Amino acid sequence: MQKKLRLFIRYLGAGVIATLVHFVVFVCLLPYYGPTSSTLCAAVTGAMVAFCLSRHWVFAQRNCNSWRFLITATSQVLSNTLIVNLLTHWGAPALIAQIVATAAVTLQGVTINHLWVFKHDIKRAPLR
Template sequence: MQKILRLFIRYLSAGVIATLVHFVVFICLLRYYSPTSSTLCAAITGALVAYCLSRHWVFAQRDCNSWRFVITATSQVLCNTLIVNLLTHWGAPALSAQIVATTAVTLQGFMINHFWVFKHDIKRAPLR
């Protein structure tokens, strides 16, 4: 259980970095584009950052199935975009909608990456 907790903390740390990149891109694009377009571009950028960090730091000693990561990241980008689109359509401020969407896809992403994308093997310790 302690290994899972350490792994989850590492995943959250990488996620914070990817999320910061996502929010910076989102806020910059929001000046020129709709919330839906802005979050789509920002989510793709954040997913690329998350992939690099997950591959080389979080799940470093695990085999990575790149196609599975693409499928997972695509589902997260689409869920994120859908949530932001719906919430802004219903009158929520764009930044609040983005925060709700980010929160909603975080746990989903960890579970899918941990058990499916990076071939779960709890006996393997992450790179220290």
């Protein structure tokens, strides 16, 4: 159980960092490109950060199928972009729409990355 807790804490830490990068890019691009384009660019950037952190820190270079990560990240980027686009179209402020979208795709990401992308084997010790 303790290994799972450490894994979850590392995953949350990597997610926080990737999310901060996402939000910084989103806020910087928003005045120039609008919410849909800004969140698309921000989500792609955040996904790249999440991949690097997940591969080298969270899952400690366990077997990672890059194609699976790409499929997962693409589904999250598209989901995020769609949610922001719909919410802003319906009148929600862009930042609120982005927060809702981030919350909506977080659980999807942890589940798919843990079970499908990184083929997590809890018996292996992570790199330090």
